Amino acid sequence: MSELSVEIVPQPVQGRAVRRTTVLLPEPRGVLPPVTARRMRRALLGYAVAWLLGLLPAVLGAGPSLTALGLGVVFPGGGLFATGHPVWGAVAVVVFVLSLVVWWFAAPVVLPPLVWLAAAVASALTATGAESVPAWRVATVAALAPVLLTAAHLVHRLRHAAQVRTGRALNARLAEVEFEVTGPPALPTDLPVAESSPEDLARLRYALDLALQPLDEFDGFTHLDQYREAALRYQLNALGYGVAMSQYTRTPAFTGYVAEAQSNAITKMLQRRVWGYWAKENAWGNLSTNRDPVANRENIMLTGFQGLMVGMYETLNDDRFSRPGGLTYRWSDAEAYPHDFGALAASIHRNMAGSDYTLFPCEPNWVYSICNTYGLNTLISHDRLHGTGYVPDILDRLRHAYETEFLRPDGRIVGIRARHLGLSWNFWASPSIQLNTAYWLHAGLPEIAHRTWWLLRENQLTLDGGRLSLPFCTSNRLDPGDYTLGRDTFGLVAATMAAREIGDEEYAAAAQATLDEREPVASAHGALRYGEASGLANLYGVLGRFGRHSGLRDLLNHGAPPAWRTGPRLAGAAYPDVLVARAVTDGKALDLTLRPGAGPVRTTLELDRLLPHREYTVAGARVGTVTADTAGRALVEIDLGDRLELRLH
Amino acid sequence: MACCLAVALVIAVLRAGWYRLVPGRRPARPGFAPPARRPAPGAAIASVTGSPRGSGPADRSGDPVPPRIVPARQRVGFALVAAGAGWSVLSLVAMRLPLGVVQHHGHSATPGSGVALPAAHGFSLSELLMHGPGLIAIVLGALLTLSAAASRRPFHHTLTPRPERAL
Numbered sequence: 010m011s012e013l014s015v016e017i018v019p020q021p022v023q024g025r026a027v028r029r030t031t032v033l034l035p036e037p038r039g040v041l042p043p044v045t046a047r048r049m050r051r052a053l054l055g056y057a058v059a060w061l062l063g064l065l066p067a068v069l070g071a072g073p074s075l076t077a078l079g080l081g082v083v084f085p086g087g088g089l090f091a092t093g094h095p096v097w098g099a100v101a102v103v104v105f106v107l108s109l110v111v112w113w114f115a116a117p118v119v120l121p122p123l124v125w126l127a128a129a130v131a132s133a134l135t136a137t138g139a140e141s142v143p144a145w146r147v148a149t150v151a152a153l154a155p156v157l158l159t160a161a162h163l164v165h166r167l168r169h170a171a172q173v174r175t176g177r178a179l180n181a182r183l184a185e186v187e188f189e190v191t192g193p194p195a196l197p198t199d200l201p202v203a204e205s206s207p208e209d210l211a212r213l214r215y216a217l218d219l220a221l222q223p224l225d226e227f228d229g230f231t232h233l234d235q236y237r238e239a240a241l242r243y244q245l246n247a248l249g250y251g252v253a254m255s256q257y258t259r260t261p262a263f264t265g266y267v268a269e270a271q272s273n274a275i276t277k278m279l280q281r282r283v284w285g286y287w288a289k290e291n292a293w294g295n296l297s298t299n300r301d302p303v304a305n306r307e308n309i310m311l312t313g314f315q316g317l318m319v320g321m322y323e324t325l326n327d328d329r330f331s332r333p334g335g336l337t338y339r340w341s342d343a344e345a346y347p348h349d350f351g352a353l354a355a356s357i358h359r360n361m362a363g364s365d366y367t368l369f370p371c372e373p374n375w376v377y378s379i380c381n382t383y384g385l386n387t388l389i390s391h392d393r394l395h396g397t398g399y400v401p402d403i404l405d406r407l408r409h410a411y412e413t414e415f416l417r418p419d420g421r422i423v424g425i426r427a428r429h430l431g432l433s434w435n436f437w438a439s440p441s442i443q444l445n446t447a448y449w450l451h452a453g454l455p456e457i458a459h460r461t462w463w464l465l466r467e468n469q470l471t472l473d474g475g476r477l478s479l480p481f482c483t484s485n486r487l488d489p490g491d492y493t494l495g496r497d498t499f500g501l502v503a504a505t506m507a508a509r510e511i512g513d514e515e516y517a518a519a520a521q522a523t524l525d526e527r528e529p530v531a532s533a534h535g536a537l538r539y540g541e542a543s544g545l546a547n548l549y550g551v552l553g554r555f556g557r558h559s560g561l562r563d564l565l566n567h568g569a570p571p572a573w574r575t576g577p578r579l580a581g582a583a584y585p586d587v588l589v590a591r592a593v594t595d596g597k598a599l600d601l602t603l604r605p606g607a608g609p610v611r612t613t614l615e616l617d618r619l620l621p622h623r624e625y626t627v628a629g630a631r632v633g634t635v636t637a638d639t640a641g642r643a644l645v646e647i648d649l650g651d652r653l654e655l656r657l658h
Numbered sequence: 659m660a661c662c663l664a665v666a667l668v669i670a671v672l673r674a675g676w677y678r679l680v681p682g683r684r685p686a687r688p689g690f691a692p693p694a695r696r697p698a699p700g701a702a703i704a705s706v707t708g709s710p711r712g713s714g715p716a717d718r719s720g721d722p723v724p725p726r727i728v729p730a731r732q733r734v735g736f737a738l739v740a741a742g743a744g745w746s747v748l749s750l751v752a753m754r755l756p757l758g759v760v761q762h763h764g765h766s767a768t769p770g771s772g773v774a775l776p777a778a779h780g781f782s783l784s785e786l787l788m789h790g791p792g793l794i795a796i797v798l799g800a801l802l803t804l805s806a807a808a809s810r811r812p813f814h815h816t817l818t819p820r821p822e823r824a825l
Contacts, residue, residue, distance in 0.1 A: 217694060222691050229692075231688055232688075531689060583698035583699075
């Protein structure tokens with residue numbers, strides 16, 4: 010390891026190999042990280058040229074129109090102010106700031122310059138024939154940007170110095186902390202397959218009902234916009250992750266409707282209504298008419314997120330999305346973009362390798378640290394499934410970027426940077442982004458994930474009486490799934506996910522207990538959801554509920570053991586008549602725990618991956634033996650009235 | 659997910675403010691999907707393969723979905739945006755007309771040019787009254803349209819307090 014950590018001694022803990030390591034915060038080498046500093050210098054140089062050119066008409070004594078135009082270039086609304094319209098100048102500034110927000114929201118890169126230039130042109134038009142611009146107004150407009158930039162720089166230096174002091178104090182404590190990074194799991198000790206409780210199954214039914222509706226229907230989903238967190242794609246992502254995790258930790262020997270649900274979530278993302286946002290964002294963000302959502306330099310918010318869904322699905326089920334055209338994004342009957350899992354992974358690797366930040370943008374220009382964790386996780390699963398070497402090629406660079414460009418000296422992860430300007434928003438280094446990053450980085454950069462979780466425990470999270478609370482601030486009381494304020498449900502869900510994945514079951518149980526105790530529950534036809542939370546929060550709640558220590562890390566890095574890939578499995582069951590609480594194989598036998606989902610029923614199960622023509626003993630079914638057909642399949646009839654254990658061997 | 663919660667936070671604050679101004683307009687939160695069904699293996703296979711949309715049939719009997727129509731307030735929103743844009747264009751045109759046709763304070767005429775020019779002494783209230791309504795109508799219309807688009811079928815499932823541990 011680099012300065013990041015000091016490796017101590019690999020040794021087994023509870024049967025599994027672990028690496029014990031100390032992870033310090035890196036000492037910053039300047040007030041700005043190197044790539045960010047370069048980008049900011051370049052942006053400042055560009056602005057300085059515009060500033061000088063804009064001042065020339067005033068300096069050379071040009072007419073009022075040209076002077077106003079120039080001062081409008083010097084500062085948004087500067088021309089209006091200089092020609093005696095301070096209120097309109099202020100309006101121009103406000104509109105310009107709004108245009109920046111819209112740019113941030115949906116990436117129309119042309120909007121801020123257009124607003125800026127429009128205000129300049131308007132000031133030139135209104136100044137025609139007016140008196141000359143007073144010198145004091147020219148000086149005021151000229152001084153605005155330098156004063157503001159200097160003030161921002163000074164504030165940043167002060168904050169940075171405080172963060173460095175905090176970081177050093179934290180390092181003194183971190184030097185005494187050992188984190189345990191788990192190694193490959195061994196079957197069966199490190200791959201526990203738990204049994205879902207009736208409530209677990211009811212929560213899963215909420216997700217299954219969403220996923221199992223016809224592919225072109227989206228009932229029960231939030232429909233607000235397709236650009237930000239409430240977009241359909243993020244709900245589909247969370248849906249796929251949650252169901253996949255339930256399959257991995259509870260029913261690895263069951264495909265059936267659980268596999269179909271994941272496949273449906275992936276396939277729904279190929280519809281234009283889900284991915285079509287990219288055509289617009291690429292048009293107004295990159296001025297490109299290319300609609301291809303994969304063959305581009307950005308859009309990790311699709312390739313990374315959907316690639317991870319596919320990686321999980323293929324690990325546990327089949328490789329349909331890796332076949333040529335397996336992921337075909339259709340724009341119209343005549344226009345489609347045929348891709349596959351390999352194309353998504355190749356796009357992510359190419360873009361990471363080609364970016365000096367290594368991390369690359371979601372929307373045009375905007376680089377998000379959390380989104381790139383999904384890209385890394387896609388590469389991890391693709392490398393394991395297809396033998397590519399993407400992760401070894403970029404991991405060191407990625408770690409360096411997360412530790413320099415996207416980390417504050419006090420250990421908080423920076424959520425966003427503008428690729429061309431280097432700008433970020435310090436206020437956004439909130440617990441929510443830390444919680445999610447701790448979870449999603451655990452598979453690829455576990456040291457950073459552990460340290461981030463430790464910092465959260467030490468500084469942000471409060472455990473009291475077996476209940477967990479987040480700091481009381483606006484960002485923690487936001488539900489991004491439908492942009493509502495007032496409840497910290499989403500934050501608690503993220504805390505459940507992260508704590509469970511890191512192995513801090515005390516905090517995970519406290520977060521889950523807090524949710525269970527406090528959140529109103531809605532129920533319908535056997536499914537449960539948090540009634541006062543968005544669909545997105547509920548679906549990530551499913552992921553957190555079915556997680557376990559290193560669940561994500563094991564699933565992505567190590568996949569399913571050979572016994573799970575070859576042993577007998579439950580291939581089909583009626584839904585919701587048969588709810589599968591547990592399904593596991595040791596390679597030879599199959600153990601199932603089933604519960605009725607729609608009352609007592611006599612029904613049939615389909616088993617596959619049996620040895621052709623072999624007779625198996627079955628306990629728990631209506632018959633005592635069953636013989637596999639030539640394809641290794643068999644049907645078993647059961648009477649399901651309550652919890653039922655079935656064993657085939 | 660959580661691509662950048664800060665934008666979501668900005669949107670949330672704006673939405674909270676809007677719904678405080680217009681109570682009752684808050685869209686209902688979507689609840690559940692219609693209950694899905696899959697037949698037992700070896701039974702009723704035809705009903706699955708007969709589904710024209712590639713994924714099995716869903717039982718809709720207990721959960722009808724209303725047809726989606728353009729709500730009245732969305733139409734009002736469109737109208738407001740159009741009217742606001744029209745007003746803004748007209749007010750800009752009016753600003754360029756010679757005095758005597760449309761005159762408003764804060765502008766002076768350049769003789770012979772036929773163009774009204776802003777006086778150098780600054781902004782006037784009449785300018786705001788002239789141009790402001792158009793912009794306000796555009797903003798209100800956009801908000802109405804967005805809020806109408808956000809509306810979906812009502813949340814009509816049971817809501818029970820915790821705890822409820824068992825089915």
